[in-house]
Amino acid sequence: MELLRYIYRRLIQIVIIFFVILTILFFLFHLAPGDPVSRMVDPNLTPEDAQLIIKELGLDQPLWMQYLYYLKNFLTGHFGSSFHYGQPVIDIIGNRLPNTILLFTTSIILSAIVGIYLGKIASWHKGKKTDTLMTLGALITHTVFLPWMALIMIWIFAYRLGWFPITGMISEEVWLNPNAGVWWKMIDVLHHMALPLVTLFLIHFGSYLLIMRSSMLNTLKEDYILTGRAKGLSEKVIRDHHAAPNAALPVVTSVGLSLAFSINGGALTETVFTWPGIGRELVFAVSHNDYPLAMASFLLIAIVVLLSNLVVDILYAYLDPRIRY
Amino acid sequence: MNADRLSANKKILKRPHWINRFLEGWSIYRKNLLGKIGLVLLIFFALMALSSFIPPKIDPMYEPMAGVDPEISKATAPSMRHWLGTDFIGRDLFSQLLVGARIAFLVGISAAFMSVFLGTAIGMIAGYAGRFTDTILMRLADIIMVMPSLLVLLMLSALFSKLSIWFIVLFIALFRWPGVSRVIRAQTLSLKHRPFIEAAKVAGASHLRIIFRHIMPNVLPLSFLYMTFQVTSAIIIEAALAFLGFGDPSTVSWGMMLQWVWKTGHMFKAPYWLLPPGICISLITLSFYMLGRAMDEVLDPRLRKEGENY
Numbered sequence: 001m002e003l004l005r006y007i008y009r010r011l012i013q014i015v016i017i018f019f020v021i022l023t024i025l026f027f028l029f030h031l032a033p034g035d036p037v038s039r040m041v042d043p044n045l046t047p048e049d050a051q052l053i054i055k056e057l058g059l060d061q062p063l064w065m066q067y068l069y070y071l072k073n074f075l076t077g078h079f080g081s082s083f084h085y086g087q088p089v090i091d092i093i094g095n096r097l098p099n100t101i102l103l104f105t106t107s108i109i110l111s112a113i114v115g116i117y118l119g120k121i122a123s124w125h126k127g128k129k130t131d132t133l134m135t136l137g138a139l140i141t142h143t144v145f146l147p148w149m150a151l152i153m154i155w156i157f158a159y160r161l162g163w164f165p166i167t168g169m170i171s172e173e174v175w176l177n178p179n180a181g182v183w184w185k186m187i188d189v190l191h192h193m194a195l196p197l198v199t200l201f202l203i204h205f206g207s208y209l210l211i212m213r214s215s216m217l218n219t220l221k222e223d224y225i226l227t228g229r230a231k232g233l234s235e236k237v238i239r240d241h242h243a244a245p246n247a248a249l250p251v252v253t254s255v256g257l258s259l260a261f262s263i264n265g266g267a268l269t270e271t272v273f274t275w276p277g278i279g280r281e282l283v284f285a286v287s288h289n290d291y292p293l294a295m296a297s298f299l300l301i302a303i304v305v306l307l308s309n310l311v312v313d314i315l316y317a318y319l320d321p322r323i324r325y
Numbered sequence: 326m327n328a329d330r331l332s333a334n335k336k337i338l339k340r341p342h343w344i345n346r347f348l349e350g351w352s353i354y355r356k357n358l359l360g361k362i363g364l365v366l367l368i369f370f371a372l373m374a375l376s377s378f379i380p381p382k383i384d385p386m387y388e389p390m391a392g393v394d395p396e397i398s399k400a401t402a403p404s405m406r407h408w409l410g411t412d413f414i415g416r417d418l419f420s421q422l423l424v425g426a427r428i429a430f431l432v433g434i435s436a437a438f439m440s441v442f443l444g445t446a447i448g449m450i451a452g453y454a455g456r457f458t459d460t461i462l463m464r465l466a467d468i469i470m471v472m473p474s475l476l477v478l479l480m481l482s483a484l485f486s487k488l489s490i491w492f493i494v495l496f497i498a499l500f501r502w503p504g505v506s507r508v509i510r511a512q513t514l515s516l517k518h519r520p521f522i523e524a525a526k527v528a529g530a531s532h533l534r535i536i537f538r539h540i541m542p543n544v545l546p547l548s549f550l551y552m553t554f555q556v557t558s559a560i561i562i563e564a565a566l567a568f569l570g571f572g573d574p575s576t577v578s579w580g581m582m583l584q585w586v587w588k589t590g591h592m593f594k595a596p597y598w599l600l601p602p603g604i605c606i607s608l609i610t611l612s613f614y615m616l617g618r619a620m621d622e623v624l625d626p627r628l629r630k631e632g633e634n635y
Contacts, residue, residue: 143557154592283479296478305472
């Protein structure tokens with residue numbers, strides 16, 4: 001019951017934050033130097049069509065009316081048409097969203113699990129060779145410049161060794177082949193996903209490992225660990241059942257706090273690997289002055305960040321009942 | 326023997342207080358291997374930044390942005406004339422790499438300084454004022470914290486066309502203060518009800534005087550620590566922005582060099598061009614990070630007791 005009330009409260013906060021972002025974006029669009037009309041209307045359209053869109057977006061109205069139009073269009077999913085693709089923006093980003101979520105969630109979950117596991121082991125061997133190696137490795141992979149690492153991965157594993165495809169998410173010969181079954185297609189996507197996934201994983205797991213390690217070292221000083229030892233529990237039980245679950249809590253918090261950072265990294269990874277996700281679409285739209293597409297991609301990314309924050313918070317509240325009150 | 330120790334003690338007492346604190350901190354820092362490595366690397370990068378002025382003086386073709394070797398018009402491998410080779414129009418990569426160090430320090434340190442300044446000020450005000458001010462400032466911090474700063478900068482560069490390097494620095498600072506302000510606020514809250522603050526209030530000190538005279542000296546070491554971590558993230562954000570092609574077009578940064586090698590399709594052909602800028606960005610962030618962790622240990626005695634020496 002408390003959990004539900006907590007979720008409800010967080011949802012309201014998220015709606016307010018999103019509304020603020022929406023409003024700031026609107027004013028930035030209208031107050032930035034240059035003509036806001038030319039930003040929202042495709043320069044390649046005929047004057048009649050352009051007039052139609054101006055009507056639809058309310059660009060001939062006073063600013064506050066435009067703002068209301070903007071909110072209405074947002075709520076009904078009218079983002080306008082992309083200049084580059086000539087399609088409704090909502091279709092394009094709706095198409096890209098699953099790809100981003102697939103890559104993003106897999107990489108975060110994978111790196112959190114491995115980070116927690118390795119952090120636990122490192123703390124257990126504190127001061128020994130295993131620990132030193134793991135900490136150093138985590139520090140280095142964590143601070144490597146992500147796009148550069150992506151380029152190196154492509155260079156070594158796709159270009160030199162030829163193990164993985166260089167770009168994209170699917171290969172046409174598989175997807176156009178009528179005989180190709182679902183499994184075949186799935187393996188094809190996984191084959192394309194391997195390099196971006198490994199890149200994101202390497203960047204993220206290090207910080208989780210370091211947090212888990214120091215949190216574990218703090219937890220091991222707690223009285224209940226001493227009690228466990230006094231009861232004669234085995235070291236393995238103490239480590240895996242008494243210390244680790246409590247020590248993992250700060251990692252969950254840090255996953256939430258680093259979400260914005262992960263989204264930045266996700267956009268860079270998608271761009272370098274030409275993975276057809278929203279982050280890449282945003283970069284593409286910005287470099288081609290495709291404003292409607294850029295705006296919608298940005299708003300969608302904001303929604304993704306806010307909702308994944310919510311998921312992390314719920315997970316945390318579930319794991320740590322103290323939060324709910 | 327005894328007299329020796331006595332004179333040594335006198336010498337320590339004679340020195341100003343802050344020098345003693347510094348020496349004490351240094352003796353702890355010195356035992357940290359990673360901290361030492363970080364410091365050595367940073368000195369190396371600082372030397373790179375300083376020597377970036379030399380190559381253009383030798384020959385105008387070593388000008389990192391405008392200088393082109395008159396005999397070369399494509400990417401060439403390292404040679405005696407060009408230690409790291411040349412890029413796709415015959416510009417010297419070594420002098421570009423040197424200038425990159427200057428830009429990295431410039432962006433990193435100025436953005437970090439500004440964001441820490443903002444974060445410390447806002448954190449102290451929020452923590453000290455409490456109530457309504459606190460709520461508003463911390464909600465604002467929450468909103469900024471969940472925004473992916475790189476993508477916001479992308480949007481801004483779409484709206485304001487090419488951003489200059491100072492614009493980028495300013496925006497990084499505006500996006501990076503919330504983390505600092507949360508920590509400073511927490512520290513301020515714990516200081517607020519200590520007896521010495523109460524005493525200052527009773528003595529009739531104004532709010533401003535209490536904040537600047539009594540609270541600030543106690544939170545500054547923490548801000549200083551956060552500065553090293555802010556430098557890291559500022560350098561990364563600038564490099565990523567330049568890598569995507571939205572950097573300041575009038576500067577040569579390491580991110581820009583990577584953007585050129587990537588966009589001109591040389592990444593499979595020219596490892597001498599692909600490797601150095603990436604290694605430099607990664608190493609400079611790593612060394613600031615190690616510096617921060619080592620300083621963490623100096624400032625937080627709890628970490629020291631664990632006997633962590635890396």
